[in-house]
Amino acid sequence: MSTPTSPGRPAVPASSPAPYAAPRAATSVPTGRLGIWWFLASEVVIFGGLVTIYVLFRLRHPEWGKLAAHTMTVAGAVNTLVLLTSSLTMVLAHESVERGNLRLASQAMLQSVFAGGVFLVIKAFEYTHEIVQGFTPVAGLFWSFYFAMTGLHALHVLGGLVAILAVRRAVQRGENPHRVEYVGIYWHFVDVVWIFLFPLLYLASRG
Amino acid sequence: MTAAPATSVPAGPAHRIPYVTLWFILVGALAVSLLLAVFEHTRLAAALIFAIAIAKAAIVAMYYMHLRFEPRYVIVVILAALACLFILFSGLLLDIVHVYGG
Numbered sequence: 126m127s128t129p130t131s132p133g134r135p136a137v138p139a140s141s142p143a144p145y146a147a148p149r150a151a152t153s154v155p156t157g158r159l160g161i162w163w164f165l166a167s168e169v170v171i172f173g174g175l176v177t178i179y180v181l182f183r184l185r186h187p188e189w190g191k192l193a194a195h196t197m198t199v200a201g202a203v204n205t206l207v208l209l210t211s212s213l214t215m216v217l218a219h220e221s222v223e224r225g226n227l228r229l230a231s232q233a234m235l236q237s238v239f240a241g242g243v244f245l246v247i248k249a250f251e252y253t254h255e256i257v258q259g260f261t262p263v264a265g266l267f268w269s270f271y272f273a274m275t276g277l278h279a280l281h282v283l284g285g286l287v288a289i290l291a292v293r294r295a296v297q298r299g300e301n302p303h304r305v306e307y308v309g310i311y312w313h314f315v316d317v318v319w320i321f322l323f324p325l326l327y328l329a330s331r332g
Numbered sequence: 333m334t335a336a337p338a339t340s341v342p343a344g345p346a347h348r349i350p351y352v353t354l355w356f357i358l359v360g361a362l363a364v365s366l367l368l369a370v371f372e373h374t375r376l377a378a379a380l381i382f383a384i385a386i387a388k389a390a391i392v393a394m395y396y397m398h399l400r401f402e403p404r405y406v407i408v409v410i411l412a413a414l415a416c417l418f419i420l421f422s423g424l425l426l427d428i429v430h431v432y433g434g
Contacts (some may be wrong), residue, residue, distance in 0.1 A: 127431075138376050143428040144434075152403060152405040152406075153388045153403055153405075154402070154403055154405065154406060159406070162402075162409050163409060163411070165410070165413075166409050166410055166412065166413035167413070169410065169413040169414065169417065170413050170416050170417055170420070173413075173414070173417040173420075174417065174420055177417065177420070177421045177424070178424060181421075181424065181425060182426050185428070197368075198369070202362065202366055205362055206359065206362065209355060209358050209359060209362070210355070211395055212392060213351055213352065213355045213396075215396075216351050216396045217351060218349070220345050223346065224345065251387050290385075308396050309397075310398075313392050313393070313396045314397070316392055316396075317389045317392050317393060320385050320389045320392065321385055321389065323383075323385075324365060324369075324381045324382060324385045326367075327367040328365060328366070328368075328381050
């Protein structure tokens with residue numbers, strides 16, 4: 126007896142081992158990975174929209190360079206290093222899964238979670254420092270952009286940490302190790318967004 | 333009837349990528365961006381900083397996210413999102429120019 130199938134998908138006998146990650150017949154991409162890429166496409170429009178609108182307004186407001194001088198460049202640079210490192214440990218977790226070493230993958234994922242936590246602590250410190258000086262989200266359009274863009278990014282970091290921990294818990298039980306790659310792709314995207322936010326809000330604005 | 337295992341045994345890494353070497357390159361690029369921001373305050377420096385950011389993002393996307401090894405279908409999905417972004421940008425550019433002037 127075969128398991129029911131959707132159109133275009135070959136029948137899988139019930140006695141056969143389940144595929145590691147079932148590819149879709151039309152695209153040859155595993156369904157979960159394809160879903161992540163579609164989700165990231167929507168995220169590109171969200172973050173890209175914020176970034177492009179900020180750039181348009183920044184070009185009309187050269188005086189924002191003086192406001193950007195109040196951002197904490199050192200904290201932003203450290204956070205960039207932290208996220209790059211968390212991306213490295215996340216991709217090494219994926220590589221460990223591919224080698225069949227789930228224990229090492231679990232450790233590497235925990236390192237990514239730790240780095241993500243460090244990022245959020247530094248971000249909280251930055252926000253506190255800026256708000257105490259009077260630079261709040263309603264202090265002006267530059268600060269509205271700054272808090273909106275970095276705040277939305279921080280929420281994505283927080284969501285990513287929850288997702289990594291959930292996948293890690295399953296991996297520790299030997300379940301669904303292929304999801305390490307999927308959550309990793311999302312985590313790298315969070316890193317890519319920060320790669321653009323850091324120069325936009327901390328570096329180039331000083332020009 | 334025997335129970336099917338949840339997953340099969342992986343066959344090893346699909347691609348041999350020097351992840352740690354790439355990390356050093358990314359950190360080096362970050363250092364160059366910081367030096368440009370601290371010592372140069374010209375438009376050329378700003379353009380170089382953004383070019384470095386694009387290169388870093390490309391490295392992460394192509395090698396950490398394995399976009400380089402994905403089928404063309406995935407790249408089309410991302411390009412479609414960028415096309416939507418371009419349409420959004422173009423529409424808002426006209427609106428902002430109209431409100432603020434050319």
